[in-house]
Amino acid sequence: MKNKECVAMLLAGGQGTRLKSLTKQIAKPAVYFGGKYRIIDFPLSNCTNSGIDTVGVLTQYEPLILNDYIGIGDTWDLDRKYGGVSVLPPFMQAEGGGWYTGTANAIYRNLKFLNQYEPEHVLVLSGDHIYKMDYNAMLDYHKESGADATISVIEVPWEDASRFGIMNTDEEGKVTEFDEKPENPKSNLASMGVYIFRWDVLKQYLIEDAEKANSSHDFGKDIIPALLYDYKKLMAYTFEGYWKDVGTVDSLWEANMDLLKRDPELNLNDQKWRIYSKNPNQPPQYIAPQARIRKALINEGCRIYGTVDTSIIFYGVHIDESSVVKDSVIMPDVKIGKNVTINRAIISKGSVIEDGAVIGDPSPDSEITLVADEGSVLATSFATST
Amino acid sequence: MDRIAGIINLDHEQDMLDELTYFRCGAAVPFGGRYRMIDFAISNMTNSRIESVAVFARRKYRSLMDHLEQGKAWDLDRKRGGLFILPPDWNDPTDISRGDLQHFHNNIDFINRTLADYIVVSGSQHICSINYQDVLQEHKNSGADVTVIYKKVDELYPEHQRAHKLDIDEDNRVTGIHNDHSNTNVYMDMYIIEKDYLYELIEKCIAHGCAHFFLDGIKAKLPEININAYEYHGTHAMINSVESYYRNSAKLLNADEHDELFKDDAPVFTKVKNEAPSNYTETSHVSNTLVANGCVIEGQVEDSILFRGVKVAEGAVIKNSIIMQRCEIDSDAVLENVILDKDCSISSGKTLIGAPEKPYVLAKRRTM
Numbered sequence: 001m002k003n004k005e006c007v008a009m010l011l012a013g014g015q016g017t018r019l020k021s022l023t024k025q026i027a028k029p030a031v032y033f034g035g036k037y038r039i040i041d042f043p044l045s046n047c048t049n050s051g052i053d054t055v056g057v058l059t060q061y062e063p064l065i066l067n068d069y070i071g072i073g074d075t076w077d078l079d080r081k082y083g084g085v086s087v088l089p090p091f092m093q094a095e096g097g098g099w100y101t102g103t104a105n106a107i108y109r110n111l112k113f114l115n116q117y118e119p120e121h122v123l124v125l126s127g128d129h130i131y132k133m134d135y136n137a138m139l140d141y142h143k144e145s146g147a148d149a150t151i152s153v154i155e156v157p158w159e160d161a162s163r164f165g166i167m168n169t170d171e172e173g174k175v176t177e178f179d180e181k182p183e184n185p186k187s188n189l190a191s192m193g194v195y196i197f198r199w200d201v202l203k204q205y206l207i208e209d210a211e212k213a214n215s216s217h218d219f220g221k222d223i224i225p226a227l228l229y230d231y232k233k234l235m236a237y238t239f240e241g242y243w244k245d246v247g248t249v250d251s252l253w254e255a256n257m258d259l260l261k262r263d264p265e266l267n268l269n270d271q272k273w274r275i276y277s278k279n280p281n282q283p284p285q286y287i288a289p290q291a292r293i294r295k296a297l298i299n300e301g302c303r304i305y306g307t308v309d310t311s312i313i314f315y316g317v318h319i320d321e322s323s324v325v326k327d328s329v330i331m332p333d334v335k336i337g338k339n340v341t342i343n344r345a346i347i348s349k350g351s352v353i354e355d356g357a358v359i360g361d362p363s364p365d366s367e368i369t370l371v372a373d374e375g376s377v378l379a380t381s382f383a384t385s386t
Numbered sequence: 387m388d389r390i391a392g393i394i395n396l397d398h399e400q401d402m403l404d405e406l407t408y409f410r411c412g413a414a415v416p417f418g419g420r421y422r423m424i425d426f427a428i429s430n431m432t433n434s435r436i437e438s439v440a441v442f443a444r445r446k447y448r449s450l451m452d453h454l455e456q457g458k459a460w461d462l463d464r465k466r467g468g469l470f471i472l473p474p475d476w477n478d479p480t481d482i483s484r485g486d487l488q489h490f491h492n493n494i495d496f497i498n499r500t501l502a503d504y505i506v507v508s509g510s511q512h513i514c515s516i517n518y519q520d521v522l523q524e525h526k527n528s529g530a531d532v533t534v535i536y537k538k539v540d541e542l543y544p545e546h547q548r549a550h551k552l553d554i555d556e557d558n559r560v561t562g563i564h565n566d567h568s569n570t571n572v573y574m575d576m577y578i579i580e581k582d583y584l585y586e587l588i589e590k591c592i593a594h595g596c597a598h599f600f601l602d603g604i605k606a607k608l609p610e611i612n613i614n615a616y617e618y619h620g621t622h623a624m625i626n627s628v629e630s631y632y633r634n635s636a637k638l639l640n641a642d643e644h645d646e647l648f649k650d651d652a653p654v655f656t657k658v659k660n661e662a663p664s665n666y667t668e669t670s671h672v673s674n675t676l677v678a679n680g681c682v683i684e685g686q687v688e689d690s691i692l693f694r695g696v697k698v699a700e701g702a703v704i705k706n707s708i709i710m711q712r713c714e715i716d717s718d719a720v721l722e723n724v725i726l727d728k729d730c731s732i733s734s735g736k737t738l739i740g741a742p743e744k745p746y747v748l749a750k751r752r753t754m
Contacts, residue, residue, distance in 0.1 A: 035663030036679075074458075268662035269680065269695075279658040283648040284419030284676040284691070286641070293672055297663040300420070300679055303641075313663075 003118035004054050004083060006139055006196070008047050009110070011103050012040060012127040013060030018248040021372035022348060027059065029127025030066045031252070032331045032349065034259055034268065035297040035312045037277045038069060039246060042132070043125045044076040044085070045275045050135040052123065054083030056113055058106045060090055060099060069278060076276045088113060102217030108206040119199045124219065126193040130255050131243040132266065132273050138237045139196055147235040148201045149227055151175060152194035154239050164190030165220050167236045175234035178224050189236055192243055195219065201232065242266040253346055253368045256312045256329045260295050280332070282315050290321060306336070320355075328360065345369040353377045388526075390518055390578070391467070391502035392431040392439040394424065397486035398598065399509055401446065404628050405749035406727055410449040412626070413441075413510035416710050416728070418638055418647075418654075419691050420678040422453050423625065424510045425460075425656045426647075428469075432460045433652040434518035436506065438467030440496045442489040447473055453657055460655045470496055485597030490588045497585060505584050509575035512537075513623040513634065515647050515654075518578065521616050525578050530614030532583075532604055534560060535576040537622045545630035546572050550605070552615055560613035563605045574618060577604070621646035632725065632745045635691055635708055639674055661694050669700045685715065693728075702732075706742065724748065 016028030023031060029040035040057075047055050055078060059066055066087075073085030088110050090100050100106035107114075107124065114122060121142065123135055133152070142150035153167050161182070167189045168177035179185065205223055209215050215222045227234055242265035246252040258264055268275060282301025287293060292307040299315040306323035316333040319325060323340040330336070330347045337355035345360035347353065348371055357377045360369040371377060394413070401407035406415050413424040424441075431439050439462055443450060450471070456462075457469025476492040483491040490497075497505065504525075506518045516535070525533035536552050551569035553562035563573065577600070579587075587603045596602035604613065621643050623634035637643045648654055661680025666672065671686040680695035685702035692698075693710045701718040708725045715721065716734040723740035727750040732738065736754050740746030748754070 262667070269665075269682070274660050275662070276660050279660075281653045281655055283644070283654065284678040285664065286639070286644065287672045287675050287677060289674040291673065293666045293670060295668050296666045298666065298677070299663040308666075 003120070005119065006052055006121045006123055006135075007083075007114060007117050007119040008043075008052050008055040008123040008125055008135070009107055009114075010040070010043055010047075010055055010057045010125045010127055011106060012057050012066060013063075013100055013106060014126075014128065015061040016128070016247060019252065020249055020370055022249070022252070022346070022370065023062075024372065025062055026065045027061045027063065027127075028247075030069060031246070032314060033130060033246065033252070034256060035299045035314055037275060039130065040066070040069070040127045041076075041275050041277045042130055043127060044073075044078065045273075046131075046133050046135060047125075048076045048078060048276065049273050050133075050137075050139075052135055053078065053080050054117055054119075055085045056088045056110060057085060058088050058100065058110070060106075063087075063089060075278045083117070086113065102215075102222075103219045104206060104209055104215075104223050105217035107202075108210050108217070111203065111206070114199065114203075122197050122199050122202055124195040124197070128247055129193065129243060129245055130266065131192070131239075132241065132270075132275070133194070133239060133243075135194075135196075138194070138239075141237050142196045142235065145173075145235045146233065148198050148232040149224075150196045150235045150237050151224070152192045152239050153189040153236045154192055154243050156188050156190045158185070158188050161185035161188045161190065167191055169236045173236050173238070175228065175236050178220075178228060180220055189238065191220070192239060194239075195224075201227075249346065249368050249370055253329060253344075257310070257327070259297055259312065260310055280315050291319075306340075314349075326362070343369075345371065347371045351376065387435065387519065388504060388522055389500075389502035390434065390436050390504045390506055390522060391496075391500040391581070392428075392436045392518075393442060393496075393505060393507045394427050394439065394510060395442045395486060395489065395507055395599075396447075396510060397442050397444050397489055399511060400626070402627050403625075403631055405747040406628065406631070406725070407446070408749055409446065411443070411446040413443075414447075414450040414453060415631070416693060417513070417625070417631070417635065419676045419693055420659075421654060421656045422450075423513070424450065424454070425654055426513045426515075427508050427510050428454075428457075428460045428462070429652070429654045430508070430514070430516050430518065431506065432462065432655060434506075434516075436502075436518065437462070437464055438470075438496075438500050438502065440470040440472055440493060442486065442493070443471060443473045444489075447471070455657065459657045467500065472496070482595070483592045484595065486599050487588065487591050487596060490599060491592055494585075494588070497581060497588075500581070503581055504578055505581050506576065506578045511624055511626050512574040512576070513625060513647070514574065514618060515620050515649055515652055516576075516618055517652070521578050524616050525614060528558065528612075528614040530559070530612045532577055532579045532611065533614040533616050534604075535574045535578075535616045535618055536571045537574055537618050539570050539572050539622070542567060542570060543624075543630065543633070545624045545626050548626055549573055549575075549624060554615045558615045558617075560608065560615050563608065563613075571615070572622075572624065574622070574624075575600075628725070628747055629744065632708065636689070636706070638676060638691065639689065659694050664692075667700075670698075685717075699734075707745070727752075730754070 012029040016023045072079045078085040244255045285302040288305040291304040295310040298313040301316040305321045306319040309326045314332040331349040336353045343360035343362035462469040550573040552571040591603040664681040670683040678694040684700040685698040695712040697714045699717040702715045705722045711728045714731040719732045720737040729751045
């Protein structure tokens with residue numbers, strides 16, 4: 001078989017502890033977003049829209065739902081005879097084996113997977129971000145510049161720069177220095193966790209890194225610094241557009257609320273760059289005569305009898321009469337009874353909110369309230385942040 | 387469990403939905419916000435664990451084939467069996483068959499090859515949620531040659547005039563099949579029959595020059611063959627005219643009717659379009675309406691059905707209307723008692739008002 005020019009490796013094994021109970025039973029890339037999606041729909045749809053048809057998904061933490069969700073990849077048109085999507089969990093082998101110990105270790109342990117496609121370049125992605133990006137344009141830039149590695153960066157506000165991995169570059173975009181969460185950033189170009197490597201270079205560094213006893217086997221901490229130390233050519237590729245890390249409850253809530261702005265930066269209705277997602281086969285949503293809806297994204301299978309204001313409603317949600325949902329994200333199959341008030345909250349999948357319950361704090365800047373998976377909230381219990 | 391194969395016979399269905407069937411057959415007409423008429427017939431088969439389905443198509447089937455593809459949406463992309471769309475391209479020089487028997491004759495391999503012992507034959511005009519395994523049990527218990535399915539309707543509407551009605555004795559045996567428009571036992575164009583017996587009847591019909599399998603092969607044979615009647619109790623709509631389409635669409639806004647058709651344990655499957663959730667802006671005002679995904683609603687919508695990807699601009703008013711895929715309603719347009727076929731656009735300030743009993747229908751891709 002002909003070799004593949006570029007194979008993507010999607011790091012999807014992270015727990016995402018800062019998402020609290022949202023990731024108690026599922027891996028972070030499987031967390032719900034935007035009324036119908038899971039986070040992993042974004043990188044996988046970007047791959048298929050960018051013409052990258054071979055993707056290895058590295059799983060480790062709570063893989064059941066993620067494995068089931070990815071299936072044979074047909075949701076993203078990645079069910080291919082040669083290539084397509086492959087789920088790559090940690091495994092045992094003759095010389096031991098065991099868990100993936102870091103992001104670089106996860107790729108190193110799957111050299112056999114990559115070797116079978118003999119790629120020229122490897123695209124490394126993470127399952128933590130919401131963005132639409134043409135990886136093919138980045139690949140073109142990577143090839144034209146003749147780089148050994150290209151790191152996608154985005155300009156962040158200077159005051160936030162110390163929260164990110166910052167790339168310092170020269171005027172041609174060549175990376176001169178990499179600062180992980182610097183106190184006094186010299187640049188505001190943050191790494192997006194999207195890398196393209198020449199496969200021969202990456203392979204060599206992965207093998208060398210695996211032999212270092214004191215390495216944490218991480219791309220940001222070990223591989224990139226090692227490449228810089230050896231004066232390999234690292235280029236920064238500046239991405240313009242919406243990109244959001246949804247690693248915390250607050251940022252996940254914010255990213256959802258971003259969709260409700262007038263002409264949102266992230267356009268989900270773009271027919272040329274669709275975000276694909278598994279379809280739950282639900283009938284159209286029903287909006288009752290007494291319902292009031294203002295600024296909302298609502299999915300199929302919902303029944304709305306109450307008031308929805310500035311909120312994201314996933315599929316199969318029922319909101320009964322005289323209930324008010326404001327500034328909130330309601331995940332799939334949540335049942336909300338009568339006279340319920342919900343403010344600034346994320347209600348996890350399958351929760352039942354009983355008549356008269358009051359959830360969340362309406363004051364702006366208050367912390368976002370989170371109701372855990374299949375939680376049940378009674379009228380008498382005042383749910384606060386968990 | 388017994389194996390059943392399905393046939394959806396569209397051969398004698400007339401395209402009577404005016405503008406909606408100019409370019410497509412009745413089975414391909416969009417219905418219920420995100421479905422096509424045929425979705426209900428096929429989903430009933432899938433939910434009854436039927437894994438082999440043939441569609442006898444005669445004309446205007448381009449849009450039907452586009453919709454059905456390889457049957458993946460109905461879990462019918464199978465190595466063994468699956469979905470067979472069978473349009474009329476026949477080249478048997480010895481063929482003497484006529485009418486829908488041409489379909490049965492030229493596609494006899496479908497019947498021969500299936501591993502099923504029983505065949506369910508259905509049309510596409512009766513919207514319902516039925517389990518054919520239950521029908522088969524009753525068919526076997528009755529010992530009948532054929533079991534036909536009917537609905538005892540509360541009230542007869544004009545669409546039922548074209549339906550056959552059944553006379554039934556106390557043992558559920560059919561004693562007469564006719565068009566008498568006072569009988570409320572409406573035959574739903576569905577029957578179940580043993581494969582070998584179906585084969586035998588087809589041969590006989592062709593030898594006798596028959597042109598309509600059900601009328602000549604089954605109805606005309608009464609009383610010599612034993613026909614059992616199965617009463618279907620769930621929600622039912624017969625759609626064979628614009629008027630019946632419009633009235634029965636509105637029924638979906640009733641929560642009970644809706645729940646009986648869209649059951650959790652018997653979902654209705656359809657081709658997936660990957661639309662985003664629907665977007666309601668600050669100025670939207672939506673009431674008693676079914677909305678599919680991908681819509682952007684800035685205006686007012688009441689007592690209506692919006693299909694996928696409809697855009698309603700600020701100031702537009704839509705009442706008692708059915709708006710199909712990707713229509714765009716510009717600001718301050720007013721639509722009342724209207725059916726817009728796919729891809730229509732209504733420009734700013736235009737008013738279209740139909741009669742409550744006879745909606746105004748705009749054909750596909752029109753601009754007003």
